[in-house]
Amino acid sequence: MRVVTAAEMKEIDLQASEVYGVPSIVLMENAGIRVVEVIESIVSEVKDKVITILVGKGNNGGDGLVVARHLLNRGAQVKLLLLADPEEFRGDARVNLNIWQKLGQPFYQVNQLNGINIVKVALLNTHLVVDAIYGTGFRGTVNERVGRVIELINASNLPVVAVDIPSGLEADTGQASGPCIKASHTVTFGLPKLGLVVEPGATLAGRLSVVDISLPKILTESKDIKRQLLTKELVASWFKPRSSTGHKGTYGHVLVVAGSRGMVGAARMTAQGALRAGAGLVTLAVPQKLQPVVAATLDEAMTIGLPETEQGALAQTAREEILEACRRADVLALGPGLGRQPETVELVKSLLPELEIPVVLDADALNALAGATPILADLKVPAVITPHPGEMGRLLGIPVDQVQNERLKIACEAAQEWQVVTLLKGARTLIAVPGGELYINPTGNPGMASGGSGDVLTGVLAGLMAQGLAPGRAAAAAAFLHGLAGDLAAEKLGELSMLAGDILSYLPEAIKNVYL
């Protein structure tokens, strides 16, 4: 499903009315009716329910006025609270306020700080709150009066249905710089807004419904919108059924270079991820002394032992053997569990410029590039980097908080600047592609934040690339499937006890769920 910024949505709105002649007041009417339908699904019957609607002066408030009218028709008791002077209403919002007034219906104005008491009293006897204060036209921070109103609503413990987006949330970033409605449901119009599908906006929005308000499909499905929320249907559309004449050579060969003394699990999990994702062949290359261990515990992969340092990490002299192994492979997965010994760091740095096959760089391969990012930008081959926020912070030399506060911007800029597919992990993993596409992954859960989880992802991603998926799609599909496997594991085992190995165990079910 495509995801829009506020400006893109405004443009779609404008084209709907100006190019295709769908009157904006019709869009507003549809929007209000759809919100009422969601409210009905929450309270089962609206008749005799007391519903408090908070309305701002913009079109979001206009939608709220439509909601008020339809709830009234269905027998609800509506308390309408205006957060602006009635004189300030314009256009379609004005039309709907006029109708309400002509119907002889009352409203209360919360135009002074002391008007807050009206809200307090209203909330004492209310079944549900509708937030139509601000929508996509909101910028910056709410004023003190609106902030107080928002805090009262949030403290009420009542179900709150946000119209289009929770008021106080920035539609383009998912951030709130001040008080923001914490909705139980958000009904958004036409397409999801970017801020609703990334954190913290996704949590503030509660359950998200994307509803049809009669915007022409030609506009909502435009290929010019390059951001997409990953769905089963989208991911499934990237896979072709296997041919009956396929053999192991048809599905690609992944070379995993990973592991060091004490971190052998990372190497194994990466290889297993690639195997579970359907790679035809997997070779796991590890420091020499670890080879017997991985060979004994990983039946399906081939193994290579590489020169190692005294401490059991890869030595710089491993370079030629790795390049030799690359000649027999289709994709390289480099990094999990390599450690940060200076010699291994030098190995990574001297290896990358020589690569002739696509590469997935994770974990210590990324740490090796801290302060040496021109190596990334100068790669001759397609590459995917899979940093968690800490690794991204190290790569960029910025604090992890900054990465988290500006995830969208940072992922997109990294992809552009280094011309590599950038998969930024965390709640709502982002996949930014140098061509400008951005994928947002909705699957996954906090139970996946444990050792080994990232190694599995790297393996799955390399496994999908080996089978011919383009790096951007492979990264997006890997994030989606990995998260889905994690969700299945959490459902069966609980978030606390699930292990990265369980993600591997549930990968087949996740994959079957999506495209088999």
Ligand SMILES: NC(=O)C1=CN([C@@H]2O[C@H](COP(=O)(O)OP(=O)(O)OC[C@H]3O[C@@H](n4cnc5c(N)ncnc54)[C@H](O)[C@@H]3O)[C@@H](O)[C@H]2O)[C@H](O)CC1
């Ligand atoms: N296709 C659709 O999606 C449709 C959407 N509709 C609804 O319209 C709103 C967007 O309406 P707009 O009038 O542009 O903006 P808002 O209602 O969000 O009002 C903003 C209002 O508030 C002012 N403002 C902005 N920032 C601040 C601030 N920090 N403090 C105070 N005031 C602020 C701004 O100047 C405006 O006056 C969309 O979300 C949908 O709900 C249509 O109804 C149907 C089609």
Ligand SMILES: [K+]
């Ligand atoms: K709103």
